Amino acid sequence: MKHILFAALSVATLVVRAQTYFYVDHITVVPGTPTPQDNITISLSGGLASTGAYVVSASASVTGNTVTLNVVAADPGGFTVIVPHTEQIPVGPLPAGTYTIVINGTFVGDFAPQPEHTFVVSGGGQLPACDSLDVISVHWAPFDPGTVEVMVSNGSSELFDYPAFVLLDDQGDTLAMEQPVFFGIGGGPQIHALTVHPLAQVPASPFTATLHLWTSFFDSLACELPVNVDLCPPGPCVPVQVHLGNFGGAIVTGLFDWNLLDGGGNTVFSGTLELGALEFDSATVCLPPGSYTLTMVQPQPVGGQLVYGVSAGPLGLSTVSESFVSGGTVNELPFTLYEACINAGQSVGEAPAGDELNVYQEGGRVVVSSAEPLGVVELLDMRGRSCAQVPAGGTRCVLTTDGVAAGVFLVRVVGDGTVRTRRVVVP
Numbered sequence: 137m138k139h140i141l142f143a144a145l146s147v148a149t150l151v152v153r154a155q156t157y158f159y160v161d162h163i164t165v166v167p168g169t170p171t172p173q174d175n176i177t178i179s180l181s182g183g184l185a186s187t188g189a190y191v192v193s194a195s196a197s198v199t200g201n202t203v204t205l206n207v208v209a210a211d212p213g214g215f216t217v218i219v220p221h222t223e224q225i226p227v228g229p230l231p232a233g234t235y236t237i238v239i240n241g242t243f244v245g246d247f248a249p250q251p252e253h254t255f256v257v258s259g260g261g262q263l264p265a266c267d268s269l270d271v272i273s274v275h276w277a278p279f280d281p282g283t284v285e286v287m288v289s290n291g292s293s294e295l296f297d298y299p300a301f302v303l304l305d306d307q308g309d310t311l312a313m314e315q316p317v318f319f320g321i322g323g324g325p326q327i328h329a330l331t332v333h334p335l336a337q338v339p340a341s342p343f344t345a346t347l348h349l350w351t352s353f354f355d356s357l358a359c360e361l362p363v364n365v366d367l368c369p370p371g372p373c374v375p376v377q378v379h380l381g382n383f384g385g386a387i388v389t390g391l392f393d394w395n396l397l398d399g400g401g402n403t404v405f406s407g408t409l410e411l412g413a414l415e416f417d418s419a420t421v422c423l424p425p426g427s428y429t430l431t432m433v434q435p436q437p438v439g440g441q442l443v444y445g446v447s448a449g450p451l452g453l454s455t456v457s458e459s460f461v462s463g464g465t466v467n468e469l470p471f472t473l474y475e476a477c478i479n480a481g482q483s484v485g486e487a488p489a490g491d492e493l494n495v496y497q498e499g500g501r502v503v504v505s506s507a508e509p510l511g512v513v514e515l516l517d518m519r520g521r522s523c524a525q526v527p528a529g530g531t532r533c534v535l536t537t538d539g540v541a542a543g544v545f546l547v548r549v550v551g552d553g554t555v556r557t558r559r560v561v562v563p
Contacts, residue, residue, distance in 0.1 A: 163248045170230070177226050180205070181220075182223065186213070193224050203238070233256070269291075274363055285313075300316045303346075344363075377419070379444055383443055392434045396423070422516070426478055432467045493505075513548070515546075
């Protein structure tokens with residue numbers, strides 16, 4: 137009987153501890169865009185569990201970039217109805233930076249939206265060298281939809297030691313954040329990988345934003361850089377490098393056939409890479425955003441430590457790769473290029489079913505015809521550069537290839553709100 141009574145008391149104690157007397161639905165930082173000179177107050181808005189419930193105490197403590205709100209609620213008894221309540225907690229001035237709010241509550245439930253748990257104190261005094269930072273691009277990572285890549289160069293002698301970028305929207309909400317990996321920012325283009333916040337609502341491109349540059353492992357906010365962001369790269373296609381390398385073992389000599397297949401299993405590009413005098417070879421193509429598979433084969437066992445893959449930027453960063461198996465195995469490497477940009481305005485989608493766009497080479501000219509009026513027809517090389525352009529109101533046009541080097545080209549047809557592409561070989 138004693139054991140039963142003790143178990144019942146234990147359950148009752150757990151129930152009491154799990155009770156919530158103050159439900160926090162919203163967190164508001166006042167002022168909305170604080171600076172280091174402002175006295176900051178954080179308001180917790182929600183409801184008390186009954187007419188007798190109240191907040192016993194509420195205080196704030198700051199450790200690094202975390203603001204902890206210590207709140208204790210009680211309910212000696214009353215009618216069980218939700219009573220609206222707002223608790224204002226003074227925090228005081230804070231240094232410039234991005235802060236996270238944590239509610240450490242007793243009989244308090246934190247049900248506020250996650251974005252309301254972050255706020256920014258801006259205006260910490262920029263370094264003069266910030267004017268020498270050139271933000272070259274802010275794009276999605278080519279193969280990782282959860283990462284934003286910021287390409288930047290530094291024209292000053294300021295190192296910006298152990299830098300980390302934070303991307304914020306026009307409301308000051310954090311969209312993506314970098315963990316420091318570089319010793320500093322040099323003069324050449326440097327790509328910084330920012331992880332997208334799991335609850336971030338990334339605006340539709342293009343949009344205005346701000347880049348915060350932190351230094352010394354988030355010790356100091358060095359720069360606030362306004363940027364106009366278009367996360368998708370400019371169309372119609374993106375240069376992609378197919379590559380193969382030997383990274384150890386015996387010297388490898390041989391030819392390696394490769395194919396690039398689109399999402400429908402159709403070959404869009406093919407070629408051959410060669411190892412021998414050089415233990416690395418590559419080929420560059422231009423692909424619109426989409427899903428693809430790279431296949432590569434070598435009939436004979438050739439040894440070595442072979443790695444094959446694709447890159448849409450510096451090797452080792454914007455790269456998808458894996459070990460290559462020789463001896464007749466068809467190696468298959470699926471990948472998705474700029475997933476968020478597929479079928480977006482900046483990308484070129486696959487041809488719709490029943491699309492009768494015909495492209496062929498004839499006597500030094502590229503002939504384009506369709507059952508419907510064409511629109512603007514353009515010939516692009518594999519780096520996306522325009523070689524010829526013709527406005528075509530009819531259903532057939534001819535592009536001259538005088539002065540164009542032999543190779544594989546893309547024909548882009550823009551008309552009636554659609555973009556269509558075809559590949560053509562110019563001898």
